[in-house]
Amino acid sequence: MRASQRAGLLLAAALVLGHARADAETRVFVTNEKSDDVTVIDATTRKVVTTIPVGKRPRGVAVSPDGRRVYVTNSNSDSLSVIDTKSLAVLRTVPAGLDPEGLTFNRAGTAVYVVNENELSVTVLDAESLKITKKIAVGKEPETAVASPDGRWVAVSNETSDDVHLIDTATDTVVKEIAVPRNPRGMRFTADSRLLFVASEQAHVVSVIDVAQLALTKSAPTGGSRPVDVTFAPDGARAYVSHGQSGDIRVLDTASLKVLKAIPVGPRTWWTALTPDGRFLWATVGRTNEVAVIDTRSDTVVARVPCGTLPWGIAVANVP
DSSP states (O other): OOHHHHHHHHHHHHHHHHTSOTTOEEEEEEEETTTTEEEEEETTTTEEEEEEEOSSSEEEEEEOTTSSEEEEEEGGGTEEEEEETTTOOEEEEEEOSSSEEEEEEOTTSSEEEEEEGGGTEEEEEETTTOOEEEEEEOOSSEEEEEEOTTSSEEEEEETTTTEEEEEETTTTEEEEEEEOSSSEEEEEEOTTSSEEEEEETTTTEEEEEETTTTEEEEEEEOSSSSEEEEEEOTTSSEEEEEETTTTEEEEEETTTOOEEEEEEOOTTEEEEEEOTTSSEEEEEEGGGTEEEEEETTTTEEEEEEEOSSSEEEEEEEEEO
8 A cells, every 4th residue: 555545544534533523422233133133332331221123134234424323224124224323212114125234325324225135236215215216236145335435436245246336326326347256245445435445255355446447456365264344443554354254353454465463253253343433343243142342452352242142233323
């Protein structure tokens, strides 16, 4: 990674963190596949605040850009539930296509992109009315969606067709299909939106897509087994890659993709989320029905919090 790119990452991260309100309460929302609920945790005290029943087999979870709403996909109910982050009440549950999984927002927070695994598509909903506005065809067995910080792109990983579809949010059309190593799952754009990191579960690698070139530039083994998700440290210099089979998080240098450290976490370490200040990384640990808290300064697990049965997705909200 060039020095100019590294500087851009630092500036972008500083701007994001600087906008986080100091007086906001930070809450962690965890979807539990088997108990059909969402565990809400106070990020400061690390205590469970409440458990919220939702639909069948909740998986994907995302926070609206203003921090006021949490959106949860219920895979076996073919629905989307919306939770108020302050009152913790379920406001509405609406249809969201067949087998909804991952989801993300556009930059303005006006549209929600929901991945439909069994429908080979993305359902676009108006974030306020929750009406479906469009269906976008993607690859085979789409898994998740992530939005670029600059607001231009939504990337969708497709597990069976082994590719990533890039959707232009201005037109909601697929601009490019990019082949990646086998079974892509979690992804993350760098803060400057120039690169997209992709974790390929069955290939046991992390790959990097150059967004300007719309091309895969390199791949490297993570050293762990079945990588699932990718999250960046605030300075952009390190990537945290979770692994379902080896039950750990590998810390990678983002420039070289060299493995710097392996952090033992637990069986089925899947999705991850960073606190707004960048200090702690939260990770779901499916087989032990808990989430692990990792201090990003020491790269060690400093706490574990019990949640529901078979936790899957996780999101952190700064509640206004």
